[in-house]
């Protein structure tokens with residue numbers, strides 16, 4: 401199948417996903433489960449990565465701006481803007497594409513090859529909507545929280561690393577992270593992270609849903625899910641940046 | 647009653663089913679037999695609409711299934727119970743939740759009533775004290791029985807079983823076969839069973855269809871299957887040394 405056929409099939413799947421749910425109560429319950437499985441379970445990885453990336457960004461900025469003509473508050477400012485603009489939305493999304501994407505594709509793929517999806521269909525359940533919609537809703541709802549958490553932890557990480565290595569003072573950093581602060585950057589990051597969450601869940605679900613064969617094919621779907629979600633995140637990062645920041 | 651008329655089905659230019667015409671009768675267990683790869687599963691899935699057919703008609707009592715729209719098909723499917731080759735129980739739900747699932751989805755019963763109905767069905771298939779176990783924790787034969795319980799939870803008019811006793815020992819296989827037969831009579835359902843097990847044929851084959859390379863090759867009852875002079879059918883039913891011996895003995899007398 402070529403790219404255009406995949407895109408067409410993907411959008412047809414989305415129309416099934418967003419058709420009217422059979423029973424709202426059950427969908428609500430499923431969504432709560434998915435928030436737990438996909439969202440809460442991702443908190444630790446986001447915390448760890450954000451802390452260390454914040455630390456490294458701060459240290460690298462400090463070592464590259466040792467020349468006295470650069471004011472010291474530049475370090476905090478750089479760390480803040482890097483985290484707000486790119487790291488906490490895009491890089492975190494790429495990492496989640498690996499974690500959540502492969503999880504979703506292998507879960508739905510296994511349900512496909514073991515005929516669990518057929519079993520749903522035969523009962524008269526809209527399987528695409530039942531399996532995918534709760535995941536999409538859960539991740540879109542939860543990813544902005546992960547993004548905010550990542551920003552906060554990243555900035556903390558930078559602060560702690562900066563003080564521990566002695567490359568700047570606490571006052572410099574705190575002045576830096578407040579200097580010329582544009583609150584819209586946060587909005588921009590939150591919009592991006594919600595959009596990326598949609599891409600990850602829907603693309604991974606697509607690959608899982610159309611698996612055919614056995615465990616080997618499920619593995620392949622899960623790889624494709626990660627690769628394709630990552631590429632589309634990078635592509636839409638460019639598009640959204642042009643739309644939201646220009 | 648389910649009628650299939652001139653059904654054709656192919657996958658990417660590979661013809662799998664050729665001009666199938668059959669009438670499956672109500673209150674009886676209708677068997678589809680044939681070698682592995684002959685197209686039994688595809689036929690079953692085409693009848694229930696899990697595969698789109700190339701041409702032909704599938705008629706449920708008076709309703710032409712192909713002519714229904716998406717929503718009408720969903721309505722009809724609530725009268726269908728299906729047992730899949732591997733059981734297809736939902737991995738992340740317990741035995742009881744699996745059986746309750748169709749009730750959750752399609753009835754307005756209270757939780758207590760749903761539980762009662764689920765346990766009634768589980769009891770019907772002799773599953774007791776396993777409600778809280780997950781599919782991974784029960785045996786293959788139990789999985790099949792739980793799947794039957796889930797299939798009959800909504801009192802279906804039509805029951806489809808894909809290889810209900812594959813992978814089971816002869817005694818458990820017999821239990822499952824008898825269960826299907828009893829339920830069919832009890833609820834007066836139209837039941838279609840895929841199998842390549844001759845024991846099942848002799849046990850429950852009210853009506854038997856033999857599929858060979860995607861075409862209907864023979865049709866009859868378990869009583870006249872051994873008297874047929876159809877070469878492919880004979881090769882199929884007398885494939886084992888044991889059955890060949892029995893046949894030779896029969897010819898001598």
Ligand SMILES: Nc1ncnc2c1ncn2[C@@H]1O[C@H](COP(=O)(O)OP(=O)(O)OP(=O)(O)O)[C@@H](O)[C@H]1O
Nearest residue numbers: 612657662680681682683684685686687688689842
């Ligand atoms: N989704 C599909 N896409 C392409 N080909 C398929 C598909 N499903 C089945 N086939 C092909 O159709 C043919 C019939 O398969 P089917 O599963 O119906 O056999 P079967 O009679 O049920 O065999 P078994 O007894 O082993 O279950 C096979 O050659 C198979 O490769």
Ligand SMILES: [Mg+2]
Nearest residue numbers: 686687731808
């Ligand atoms: Mg089969």
